[in-house]
Amino acid sequence: METNIEEEEGRPAEYFKGYVTHVIENGDTFWKLAGKYQTTAENIMRANPGVNPWNLQVGTVLNVPYDRPLVPGDVLYSSVLNEYLIEGLTVRYPFLESGSIGKSVMGKEILYLKIGNGKKQVFYNASFHANENITTPVLLKFAEEYARAYAQGGYLYGTYAPQLYEDYTLYLVPMVNPDGVDLVNGFLRGGTYYGQAVDIAARYPNIPFPSGWKANIDGIDLNLQYPAGWENAREIKYAQGYTTPAPRDYVGEAPLTAPESRAVYEFTLAHDFSLILAYHTQGEVIYWKYLDYNPQDSYAIARYFGDVSGYDVEETPSASGYAGYKDWFIMTYDRPGYTIEAGRGVSPLPMSQFDKIYEDNKRILLGGMTQI
Numbered sequence: 001m002e003t004n005i006e007e008e009e010g011r012p013a014e015y016f017k018g019y020v021t022h023v024i025e026n027g028d029t030f031w032k033l034a035g036k037y038q039t040t041a042e043n044i045m046r047a048n049p050g051v052n053p054w055n056l057q058v059g060t061v062l063n064v065p066y067d068r069p070l071v072p073g074d075v076l077y078s079s080v081l082n083e084y085l086i087e088g089l090t091v092r093y094p095f096l097e098s099g100s101i102g103k104s105v106m107g108k109e110i111l112y113l114k115i116g117n118g119k120k121q122v123f124y125n126a127s128f129h130a131n132e133n134i135t136t137p138v139l140l141k142f143a144e145e146y147a148r149a150y151a152q153g154g155y156l157y158g159t160y161a162p163q164l165y166e167d168y169t170l171y172l173v174p175m176v177n178p179d180g181v182d183l184v185n186g187f188l189r190g191g192t193y194y195g196q197a198v199d200i201a202a203r204y205p206n207i208p209f210p211s212g213w214k215a216n217i218d219g220i221d222l223n224l225q226y227p228a229g230w231e232n233a234r235e236i237k238y239a240q241g242y243t244t245p246a247p248r249d250y251v252g253e254a255p256l257t258a259p260e261s262r263a264v265y266e267f268t269l270a271h272d273f274s275l276i277l278a279y280h281t282q283g284e285v286i287y288w289k290y291l292d293y294n295p296q297d298s299y300a301i302a303r304y305f306g307d308v309s310g311y312d313v314e315e316t317p318s319a320s321g322y323a324g325y326k327d328w329f330i331m332t333y334d335r336p337g338y339t340i341e342a343g344r345g346v347s348p349l350p351m352s353q354f355d356k357i358y359e360d361n362k363r364i365l366l367g368g369m370t371q372i
């Protein structure tokens with residue numbers, strides 16, 4: 001992979017993964033190891049559910065998590081960091097499941113996290129748009145907070161986490177567009193795909209490069225790829241001048257031609273989601289509608305989200321009212337689907353906004369389960 005977080009941040013991969021491995025030697029105990037690695041015996045037990053602390057076997061490899069929160073809110077995200085954090089979370093909390101829903105244009109895995117065993121399935125995704133990647137840690141941090149609350153048998157923002165876990169299955173795809181995120185944040189700085197992006201951007205000189213890039217690495221806007229009024233979207237975006245691959249707003253030659261959009265589409269078809277949240281920036285606004293569809297409880301849930309976040313609740317403006325993921329979800333299932341435009345300013349929003357964005361959105365993220 002082109003990205004090298006070790007160079008970018010001057011820290012080893014273990015720092016971001018948040019754990020080291022230890023091979024058990026004669027005389028080791030979880031309590032001694034906790035002292036050696038400055039963590040707790042509880043953390044080690046939790047990360048190694050198959051190991052009996054009273055009967056350690058020499059040669060067994062243990063995962064030893066550090067005793068600190070994992071998901072940072074103060075670094076630029078990359079596909080590699082997303083991968084490290086998902087690995088780190090599943091090591092700390094082995095009841096989490098992770099995997100891939102498909103590959104990006106450049107062959108990077110589009111990763112998911114799954115939390116819970118409940119009958120009701122919900123799905124949240126982020127970073128469909130490359131320069132809106134502050135939304136990735138919003139989902140990752142929520143996963144971490146939820147997993148910690150569940151592991152401790154405690155409460156997540158007032159809701160008893162073990163009950164949540166039994167009632168709902170939450171799927172998260174924190175980075176739908178890994179190639180685009182790497183481009184925007186400077187983790188892709190050479191090679192064929194970088195050159196292609198430079199050429200595409202040169203045809204749209206009014207869009208800053210790479211900070212104005214929303215599309216996938218082929219210049220297709222992943223949130224204008226869904227078979228829900230796609231022809232209308234094409235007409236609108238062509239009229240605005242986006243007639244070829246572009247940093248944003250190019251709909252592609254046909255629906256679902258971009259592998260990232262198709263992966264989310266197929267992942268959705270393979271499940272039975274009662275509700276979806278699609279995280280974007282910016283504007284502090286919640287869009288809940290597609291055309292005249294009015295799924296049961298959809299507006300009431302939107303109002304609830306507005307109340308707990310302080311965000312406005314609006315109908316989608318018609319110029320961007322077609323071919324988005326939430327549009328297709330609402331049209332296909334007649335169930336609640338929302339685009340959340342987090343934060344305020346010009347994308348990419350600075351990471352200094354992360355704490356506020358997380359605080360504003362954590363009860364939306366919880367409510368996506370409890371309100372359905």
Ligand SMILES: [Zn+2]
Pocket residue numbers: 129132223280281
């Ligand atoms: Zn967006």
